[in-house]
Amino acid sequence: MTSAPPWDGPPPLAVVVDLDDTLYPQAAYLAGAAADVGLAATEAGLDGARVHAALVRELAAGSDRGGTVDRALLAAGVPAGDLPGLVPPLVAAFTAHAPSSLPPYPGAAEALAALGDVVPVGCLTDGNPAIQAAKLAATGLLPLLTEVLVTDTLGGRAARKPSPEGLRVLAGRLGVPADRVLVIGDRPGKDVAVAAAVGARAIRVRQGEYAAAPDDPAAWAVAGDFPSAAVLALSAVRAAVPAAG
Numbered sequence: 001m002t003s004a005p006p007w008d009g010p011p012p013l014a015v016v017v018d019l020d021d022t023l024y025p026q027a028a029y030l031a032g033a034a035a036d037v038g039l040a041a042t043e044a045g046l047d048g049a050r051v052h053a054a055l056v057r058e059l060a061a062g063s064d065r066g067g068t069v070d071r072a073l074l075a076a077g078v079p080a081g082d083l084p085g086l087v088p089p090l091v092a093a094f095t096a097h098a099p100s101s102l103p104p105y106p107g108a109a110e111a112l113a114a115l116g117d118v119v120p121v122g123c124l125t126d127g128n129p130a131i132q133a134a135k136l137a138a139t140g141l142l143p144l145l146t147e148v149l150v151t152d153t154l155g156g157r158a159a160r161k162p163s164p165e166g167l168r169v170l171a172g173r174l175g176v177p178a179d180r181v182l183v184i185g186d187r188p189g190k191d192v193a194v195a196a197a198v199g200a201r202a203i204r205v206r207q208g209e210y211a212a213a214p215d216d217p218a219a220w221a222v223a224g225d226f227p228s229a230a231v232l233a234l235s236a237v238r239a240a241v242p243a244a245g
Helices: 026-043 048-060 068-075 080-096 108-116 129-139 165-174 188-197 226-237
Strands: 014-017 121-125 147-150 181-185 201-205 221-223
Touching: 014 165, 014 226, 026 048, 026 080, 048 068, 068 080, 108 121, 108 226, 121 129, 121 165, 129 147, 147 165, 165 181, 165 188, 181 188, 181 226, 188 201, 201 226, 221 226
Parallel strands: 014 121, 014 181, 121 147, 181 201, 201 221
Antiparallel strands: none
16 A cells, blocks of 8 residues: 655755565564563573463564563562562573564665665664674664664654654764654654654655554655655655745
């Protein structure tokens, strides 16, 4: 499913893409990280299989919430008083997960390359900087990106989308005004909202964990996958500036 109204106004000077569930399926990373936590739980003397299963359920309920490991341990029957000694090493196991490969969505690499032939392409992503760097390295897509900014490097969770600071900083690194970028991402409440916060437009990709989320706020366009979104972005980039009346 792909839909977009005609582009009006000056064309975008850069494209900014999200990472998780936009360029690759985040479920692949989360599955590996949860497995590593299960192994670490076994080494700590816990029922690793039970902790792993509880963590998978917690991640499925919302992968970007804080305290996920804590809730998984409680759900696995670990006494609350034992958490202070158990949570740090299990969180460290999650953070240290560095997959050798995370296959991008089909056509994502080619779509990024096509965009990069026309305009600078940046990646704006939320999360632990070490985790996000490991994900991006595993996708093999880093060489196709002009700049990458992990919002947490600007001030932790408070700097995550839809806070506009990350997009403003990234636009500056790309050498364009923030309101002249076109954002592509899977989450209306983050990717579409951060674009709106700086006066820019966005293309929502309906895939991944938030595929069924309502279009609120509404994006300029909606696409069923990243390559389709890239086609729409290229059409916008190549749009002529309307003649003055």
